[in-house]
Amino acid sequence: MELTDFRTAIDRYKVLFFDAFGVLKTYNALIPGIEKTFGYLRETGKEFYILTNDASRSPEQLAESYHRLGLYDIGPDSIVSSGMLAREYLQYKVENGTVAYLGTRNSAHYLETAGLKALSIADLDPENMDDIRALVFMDDEGFDWNTDLNKTLNLIRRRTIPVIVANTDKTYPMGMKTVAIAIGAVAKMIEDIVGKQFMRFGKPDAQMFIFAYQHIQNNPGVSRSDILMVGDTLHTDILGGNKFGLDTALVLTGNTRLEEVDMRIRSTGIIPTYICESAVVK
Amino acid sequence: MELTDFRTAIDRYKVLFFDAFGVLKTYNALIPGIEKTFGYLRETGKEFYILTNDASRSPEQLAESYHRLGLYDIGPDSIVSSGMLAREYLQYKVENGTVAYLGTRNSAHYLETAGLKALSIADLDPENMDDIRALVFMDDEGFDWNTDLNKTLNLIRRRTIPVIVANTDKTYPMGMKTVAIAIGAVAKMIEDIVGKQFMRFGKPDAQMFIFAYQHIQNNPGVSRSDILMVGDTLHTDILGGNKFGLDTALVLTGNTRLEEVDMRIRSTGIIPTYICESAVVK
Amino acid sequence: MELTDFRTAIDRYKVLFFDAFGVLKTYNALIPGIEKTFGYLRETGKEFYILTNDASRSPEQLAESYHRLGLYDIGPDSIVSSGMLAREYLQYKVENGTVAYLGTRNSAHYLETAGLKALSIADLDPENMDDIRALVFMDDEGFDWNTDLNKTLNLIRRRTIPVIVANTDKTYPMGMKTVAIAIGAVAKMIEDIVGKQFMRFGKPDAQMFIFAYQHIQNNPGVSRSDILMVGDTLHTDILGGNKFGLDTALVLTGNTRLEEVDMRIRSTGIIPTYICESAVVK
Amino acid sequence: MELTDFRTAIDRYKVLFFDAFGVLKTYNALIPGIEKTFGYLRETGKEFYILTNDASRSPEQLAESYHRLGLYDIGPDSIVSSGMLAREYLQYKVENGTVAYLGTRNSAHYLETAGLKALSIADLDPENMDDIRALVFMDDEGFDWNTDLNKTLNLIRRRTIPVIVANTDKTYPMGMKTVAIAIGAVAKMIEDIVGKQFMRFGKPDAQMFIFAYQHIQNNPGVSRSDILMVGDTLHTDILGGNKFGLDTALVLTGNTRLEEVDMRIRSTGIIPTYICESAVVK
16 A cells, blocks of 8 residues: 555546545544645635535535534535435425425425425324325434334335435444444334335445536536545445546545555455545645 | 144144244234133143243243233243343353343343343443443343444444344334334344444244253153244244244234235245144134 | 336337336347337337346447347447446546456457457466456356356455446346346355455446436437336336436336236335336337 | 463363364365374363364265374264254255255265255256255255256246255365355355245354254263364354354464454454464464
């Protein structure tokens, strides 16, 4: 393994795709120095997008969360969230009616802007499930797991409706050494129990990358070889970027640590184009 | 598929192994007429055991639960629960110290009678996990899923300790058309997240059957061909019985319904020796 | 379940995506009457594409195979094969050097047109693997399974290179009641053994649908709601079409039979927009 | 991790269970010095058994294979093979008729001594499958994978019969750096394709350990805490031994290497009682 300087790596590309958690920020702070990277991108006129497996909040709220931390370069238009993919699916395939969801009140944004009535699983009456048109796993917060996961299970057993998972992650970081179960793992448990096939949206799936690719407007001549995907996780960021035909940079500020990076690449067979200490331009 | 009269089936055997849920009882009632079966077993001098994936209560408490419903033939000595296998493991392999558990206060019985200090996951201090010697998934009740499953996940990530699953079922019936998530499914979710290998106890595993087999004392001449396993679930009761070399009877009062039994046998490849409407001797 | 007349279904759409096996043809014959469908498409000016999990032959050879059976409407430009996606990946990510492959001599087409040197696994010298840049599972024919699968396994264990699966199907039909193991199942076995992550191309993955979507040139105003995906398999054609936001028609001339269609939809949770007896316009 | 001297470890036990491959021998040689261990066992009167996932040959032939290499202490009575468990199952549950098998001519021993007619898959006529009573995966040699695995798949699809896997290993070592696909991995591929449930015999399953446990005759007072399981593989030898309540010793002459042992134990959560350089008494 050889480390590449991050600036050297990005100088070869016109557009950057960034993962959020573990690359730009931790649970409640920015990666120290990351604002210098966005200054450099501004100077050099490089376009960028944030590709994030997150359906807990709207792009506007996600952008604000960076502003609150002191990073003002990221606007809603730069954010591609897995919640947006779920919304697109619902617009094409469900169209109208009531959709039940697991998640925070904020996560309902993606359902309501699709023109649907959003009903929190916490408010679902088990005796009155007949007009539910779809079920969406959005976020791990906003409901009581003991009672509402059983309600979810029985809804899926009784009704043949589309089930959508808007964040495929298994865990997310809470602190330096603590993680929390993400809604993707909960959805997988229910899927295993019922034996049905849910529809998943988020990295490493190609749709996430295509969605961002189609948003590249300022650079009409951009091809896939002009884009670098920057992430901290082999199984989502790097695998997805590779499969979509992009070059990829693995950074070591999140899920993958320096001392294990060689072993992880060898054992998974997922090979980034570059390995960089962090996404900070020094 | 041909239905066999239950009495005709059992007349060929000296010993009966029964599953509990869906065979002898539903969530809060006996299968109507099941007391006649136990009268017949008494008359004909056939021995029987209840093999149940259940670690929520001690054999004494499980026996009492039948007495409360009006069935007095089942004593603690007739019950082989998956909790007993977990206890046996702990006696051989953990010996002393504190064991954390997910489950009701009653489920701690299996840990305490193994000479161990039982600490509910609800009472575990995340900052003070160093003296935990093992973790046991006992039952789905007795803790807060939102907070305590994350605590469980972080305990397993930080400490290299044995993790035991004392009930491998994915769901259990709550009412005629309602099921609840069992602790086996929750344990599987955590196991998938951490990528470690937990130790599972319960049907269809051979240990459950061996445990019962070794309890057959009154009938020294009993061989496996003298035993009939009676259950309502192909993947646990029938598969486990078959694999242990027993004849098996599938009854249609629980997880497997008459209209689907042919299709289920064909699609799973799990083949019972007999199919009977119920375990009731008429 | 209600059957929809195929003509009624397609009259609502401008563009049709067809699966090949089980929809247009069986192993060595056309679905009787299917040429009438293509006559109708010609008359009504509807555009169509064949989306097929097949990397055994080039689009030209695939088109010829329809011509030999008497169907002349399908040209190479109408065919989107999973082999084309694998080729695209290789063009972006491997660029030059030698690529080992499992498959027929014809399947090497996709590698050679990507500017790569193709080396059949049958010709690979186990003592001389150092310059292999990638490995591709193309097709189940063209090599000796006993010896060459072991060679494949050891190549993947020793070298950290991208492994590509250009056909994700598990089986393909040989005759009315006989199936054969497809290369997707073989690749899955090797992937399970080594614990690495291969890159899969083919339905139900979004990339297949995007590839076809981008080929729609004659109809600049076509949106996803103008397209109908027609297939015989819930897990690939219908799931993939649904997830991409297309309406879907399940036909009963292949993997899914009339008597089981209700049960299959209910048990998988994969719901087509229409169910049609066949893709034949009467 | 701390290494324990092998003699120190075994001095605490009355009975030893040994894995074969990677502990006593490699593909075609003994582990250097292993004969000293058996001399020591003889002197000290310790009993031992070889527990091996192997159905390619009879216990007599397996014992002879040690004799040919110069180790004369191992007789047929000391060998517990997974083939013996499969035979026991067949004796109880199939009784008579023809059983198809995948494996060498020698592996048919386990079927024929169960009183059954053994028919190699290579000799099975696909048009004449009606009197096959069961199918057994014995060994990876003795048949043509290209043709006979498809025959196997179609047999299982057409007939609802028990399918037995008499060796659950995924690979076996061929040389210092080369492995071969074992029949367990092939069986898993077919099982995944058909979606049926096969019956597996071999470590880490409890039945293997019980079988050996019941053979301990010379030491009537032996309990589980008097037995040490010695193996080179965490997922079979150590997991199975632990779960059965035995103490376990991991040796580093086979599947687990010194430099990775800590990481493997931490990442799998499978914890041996001792780690020893080898099973050689110095």
